[in-house]
Amino acid sequence: MNEVPDPAKLLPWAPERMGESVSRAAPARNAPGFGAATLFALRLAWRQLRSEKARLASAIAGVLFACVLVFMQLGFRNALFESATNLIGSMRGDLFLMHPMTTASFRPEPLPRVRAQQALALPEVDRAVPVYLAQATWRNPVDGTRRAIQLIGVDTAAGVLDFPGLAPLVDPLKPADTVAFDVRSRPEFGDIGRLLAERGPFEVEVGNRKVTVVGLVEIGPSFGADGNLVLSEVNFRRIATQRQPSAVDLVAIKLRPGADLVATQQRLREVLPPDVMVLTQAELNAHERGYWENATPIGFIFTFGSLMGLVVGMVIVYQILFSDVASHLKEYATLKAMGYSGFYLARVVLGAALILAIAGFLPGLALSTFLYDLVGSATFLPLRMEPALALTVFGMIFSMCAIAGLLAVRKLRDANPADMF
Amino acid sequence: MNPVELRGVGYAYGEGELRRPVLREVDLTVGAGEIVLLTGPSGSGKTTLLTLIGALRAMQEGSARVLGVELNGASERARVNLRRRIGFIFQNHNLLGFLTARQNVAMALEQDGATSEGARLARAGELLAAVGLAGHEDRLPAKLSGGQRQRVSVARALATEPGLVLADEPTAALDKVSGHEVVQLLRNLAKSRGVPILLVTHDPRILDIADRIVAMEDGRIVTADEVPG
Known part of the structure; x- marks a missing residue:
């Protein structure tokens, strides 16, 4: 049925045989650059999120929950390892002998x-x-x-x-x-x-x-x-x-x-x-820490707990983004008909994911800092909010939202402008 | 060159046994500034024809030259670029519910990177005033009547100064008075700008705005009447 031969055999370019336009369509106007278009997409995402207050609140609560859970798990994990080396870490020697x-x-x-x-x-x-x-x-x-x-x-x-x-x-x-x-x-x-x-x-x-x-x-x-x-x-x-x-x-x-x-x-x-083993101070600390990390299930438990928090958070964010896309399919299809590309709409969804990541992380950080003080004074464990930890958790939350966003982007394929009429 | 030139356009849905042709050997030309109404019973293929001309669907057969761009074999990117030069008006207004009337119109202008945000909003305001919605610019679509919403989508379709306007049953959701107002508005704005319109409808109340009425049946064009006067 398809009489057009393999394009490779038609080289050089033979538009009349391929039924293609001889003069390729030049872009109609100078479209906004990548950065500007991304900013527009981010703004659209924000306006869309903002319009549904209850949905936005539940999405932020989901991210916040995941954020606090991960902070607590990682905080306990670090505190455990740190307190396990309280004694050894206070030793002042160049080398140590140990059985x-x-x-x-x-x-x-x-x-x-x-x-x-x-x-x-x-x-x-x-x-x-x-x-x-x-x-x-x-x-x-x-x-x-x-x-x-x-x-x-x-x-x-x-x-x-x-x-x-x-x-x-x-x-x-x-x-x-x-x-x-x-x-x-x-x-x-x-x-x-x-x-x-x-x-x-x-x-x-x-x-x-x-x-x-x-x-x-x-x-x-x-x-x-x-x-x-x-x-x-x-x-x-x-x-x-x-x-x-x-x-x-x-x-x-x-x-x-x-x-x-x-x-x-x-x-x-x-x-x-x-x-005897001859250890440096750092090796001695690592040995002590290694016991708690490897020879006990404690390290694994906390890592597993953090993962569970991230999975739950991801599911919540995915649900929110998915239903946002699903309930705006017509509008998205209209935007496609108006000449917005699928990539632009993907950036809208990913922008929403980014906004949720930030909007959930900031209160999560504040709440976790407060809980660190509270739990730290109750357990005497050294729970401390450190920039490196905050950055790590933000990276996790960001990835969580980004993956949820990428999953939700697949739903955009259903926004087909040809079905709009 | 005419804005729309179709030669032998065919289109079928489905594959193999289930293949169901909806367009056969359609030839159609829309001249500059011309207002053409496409009528016919449902299932006659007029909406499919509109989506092909609007570059919303990939061509299967024949040749369609829209605003100088051959659509048969055109890449997705070329089709997206062409769509930016076409104004669409849908049966339902399809405005973004979380944006005000002004922001909805400005969305169409955001695809032109050369304009500033202020210029876009000002231009959107002018267009809304032109469709008689001065004073309603900052309302959400939910706060507007059906006719007002459809006028916002007329303003949106014309915002980018398109080379062609495609409309699908723009009055279907409107009562007689507001429906007529909207198409009259569309006609006047298009005429003053010299923009051709291809409008699918089976609303007999609005046939009087057309320069030409094209009737379709079973995937073919059966009559193409010049409207007298």
């Missing part, structure tokens, strides 16, 4: 203390400070309830711990049975800060010993530990009586000024037996 079987700081595998001395064999090493970690039972001095608390035993004068408030406590922590309490511990341990201010140093029960709280430091709870105590090595051994002094949990190494970090790390690995 290779230690999975996380709250459950350490001891390594021989002699490794610290062995490390000193290298001329680059200035100090090698053993750190003891254990959990003991703390009795709340106010109501007598008991709770597990993290003990951090270290030579406080060695300068490998960087907890705010610790510096003036170096001497007060030297006498027997003295401890410094982490003021950011959960409130179930008792309002130690107030008691200390009222009474001065006072006695509490830790393990089976009476110890004196002589000061406060700031560390913060983590998922592994609700509260922390800092004390000297000797006092640590007095409480954790079952622990051998020869078995330490971590060794913090300070290098002499000018020493090459990577080369020293390599040499330590060669010198020391394989029962």
Whole structure:
């Protein structure tokens, strides 16, 4: 039926055989440029959205909901990982020795203390400070309830711990049975800060010993530990009586000024037996964080939660955009008849998606910031609204709306101007 | 050259067994400034003919030269460009409900990148005044009567100073008085600008505006009467 041969065989161009116009139709007028047309499309999208207040409100609510959900999930995730490294992140050392079987700081595998001395064999090493970690039972001095608390035993004068408030406590922590309490511990341990201010140093029960709280430091709870105590090595051994002094949990190494970090790390690995890992500060943090990310379902749960929020938001935005297109099919077909291209109309729909993304994100950001404060003060988790996080979430919300918009654009094909008559 | 020249135009819907021809060997010419009414029973193919001339549909058979552009084999882009030079008036006004009368008319002008927003709105105001809607520029279509809405779409169709106006049953949704007002308005505006109009209707009340009446039946043109006087 089709007698026109393959166009390729007709080259050069033979319009008379193809039934084409010999002189191609020149554009009738100078059409607006891409930028101007996009602005027109965006304006049309806004006018259309604005005209249906209830529909606009429900669309914005959908985006806002997705936005808050993602912010909370990612916020919890980051707070978890950050608080998990609260303790490790406050260590100040150039290199660390840790047993290779230690999975996380709250459950350490001891390594021989002699490794610290062995490390000193290298001329680059200035100090090698053993750190003891254990959990003991703390009795709340106010109501007598008991709770597990993290003990951090270290030579406080060695300068490998960087907890705010610790510096003036170096001497007060030297006498027997003295401890410094982490003021950011959960409130179930008792309002130690107030008691200390009222009474001065006072006695509490830790393990089976009476110890004196002589000061406060700031560390913060983590998922592994609700509260922390800092004390000297000797006092640590007095409480954790079952622990051998020869078995330490971590060794913090300070290098002499000018020493090459990577080369020293390599040499330590060669010198020391394989029962220790030699880690930099960043590697130690990553190791601790990696436990929570990979060895627990927590990281996955929060990622999954964020995804669910995005999917729900996308469905809502898609529904709104789709019904907007569907209920304006005639008008869109009219615009096509007037010479507007399908690409222009696609930009109208995508413009609406962009407007919804922004209109939902901004209140979502404000609400999430408020919720971060609220939830952060209730859980003592470090929930902080950071520009990088806000930008990431905006990227997600934007992609969510863009995908919903692209799906809705398919409906535009039904706007056929030939059916208008 | 005439604005519209059709030679042997044929068109069929469906494929194979279901193929149903609606236009056969249609020849039609609309001269400059001429007002042609296309009448005929429903199913006679007049609306299909209008969509072909309006470049809303791809040609199948024959030759259609509209405003100097051959439509058989024309690309989508060429057809979109041609549509910008044609004013369309539909049975239903098809105004954008969320735009005011003035904004609706200005939409037609937005395709010309050389004009400023102020100029477009001013021009839209002039056109609305020309169709007797001064004072109603900033109303939404929902706040206008049927006749007023159709007058807005007349203003919109003429806004871009088209080379051709195509109208499909523009009075179908209107009562006798306002229907007649609208087509009279259309006629006067088109005549004063020398724009040809091809108007599909089977409303006998408006036959008097035509220079020529073309009757169609079963996909063919059966008569082409010059209207006397």
